[in-house]
Amino acid sequence: MRIGVLWALFVASAKMFIRNRAAVFFSLFLPLIIMLIFGVLNFEGSTELNVGIVDEAQNEASASLVDRLGEYEYIVLTEGDRDAELAALADGDRGNVIIIPPDWAPPAPGAASGLIAYAGNADPAQAQVAQGLLQQAVGQAIFAPAGGGGGGAGFVPPLDFQQVETRDLGYIDFLVPGIVGMTIMQLGLFGVAFGFVQLKRTGALRRLFATPTSPAYFLSAQVLSRLMIGLAQVAILFGVGLWFGLQMIGSYLVLLVIVLIGSAIFLAVGFAIAGWAKNEDQAAPVANLVSLPMMFLSGVFFPREAMPEFLRGITGFMPLTYVNDALRAVVNEGAGLLTIGPELLGMAVWLVLAFLLAVFMFRWE
């Protein structure tokens, strides 16, 4: 009888969710629509060049060259060592890398520059433009340090670019893991809180207590059905993401682990709210109070790196931040479970906290 009861409640719970148009809209179609809108808008219209520079000469001439390049508004210059910058290039974080070799000295006009240059092959059209702009900038920086007219008739392109195999991370690669994280959160908070509070208020839950079946079965069935629905949603979002050009280089199994732990955290928070609230009017503000800050501060739509230092520090501890960081590490960088250890630890701590909160807040009536 036990498994039969659980199955019957699971099926009923899933049916109830699927037939609830508001729930389906907010937890499935809304994230999908957001993704489509952001996917179509495409925020990659940036005209800045991401250039990594490696100064191995460490002399006056090389320092001057670095300074001069840094003055160009359209060049975002990052200094680092050779290995780090080439890795960044391969990951798609830099468009080009210029290396100033040891003992470098400014060449005579018309001679080769002596610089080593790498270019990513991510977006050929954009790379062409970028390389042209960079040739000009470097040429001016080397041959016209006083700011006089560089270039001129006998201009030799100073850089001989070596093409490097790179991954081009588009906005879609950033967005999809974020939307997946957001969806997991919304399903846990709203999918549970509202339905459950309604059952509590109308007395449908009390009707269940009139049967010999323990209410724990009902709770388990709700959790299981929400997990299944969550997985289906992630699959749909991922499918659409892949169609939009998402590059998934990590393991789907690791992704599943993160999705399940993340769902468990937010389901527990949802049950804490649903268990505490007497009606929907009490549940709604609290659920929004929990979800809204995370939706905008946990790096769903925009990288947290863009935030002021203090905000970045605080938001780093939010549960959705851990989930999003872990998802991105897997999807964008192919991280395994060991690599995302810190994020998993953060999620585990939140899971325990949320579970305790749910146990203490929960009231059947």
Place this chain on the structure above:
Amino acid sequence: MTAPSSVDLAAARAPNGRPIITVKDLRKRYGSLTAVDGVSFEVAEGEVFGILGPNGAGKTTTLEMIEGMRPIDSGEATIDGVDVRANPREVKRRIGIQLQASAFFDELNLEELLHLFGRLYGREVDTAALLADVELTEKARSQVRTLSGGQKQRFSIASALVNQPRVLFLDEPTTGLDPQARRHLWALVRTLQERGHTVVLTTHYMEEAEELCDRVAIMDGGRIIALDTPQALVDQLVARGFTKARVERLANLEDVFIDLTGHDLREGE
């Protein structure tokens, strides 16, 4: 006239000597409020037993303690030989409960709900037969929220019958129903009694109690202040010298209403 100071003990026993429910000195306190203050009675197998009383008299609390829905502070309740305090789950297996505010899951239809409730008792139920019993066959694929008040109550009774209970508890089954729907429900209760179910119900309507109940207990302030057959209670009152201010007419306004509007149900069917 004064109410009898104590309940006739003989009348509190099961008339046929085969009690299916035995309640002894049941008590419930909420803080300083005594909701149920020493309630004792027996219900015989096959009987329709009514609990009457004004709001706040402790009817629902008494019912819920007997059903195993609410913890018993002190006293004893036994249903079909099972001690409610010791084994509420076993009691729930043997009884059917219609709650005062009967709500169900909105997104499921009647058939699906009955099937689900059957599974909660580990049973496979004949949903069509159950719905036919309460005359809701055409509504099998409708959701509860689309039903009229009377239909809702009938469905609620159907959901309480999925486990073929020995005892059926109905908490104010006709409150808020129009006269036609109320009479329809009375007929259903009588049918259930004929099929051998024992029924315990609460009501605010004296006419309903007179019509349906073999015996009634009148509660006030958490105590039973009278318990007997409706006829005996009336006889006792008259014996105390009661006379009505106005002589009983041969019909009352409800009779007029039913005569004019007919017995047919008005449920937009």
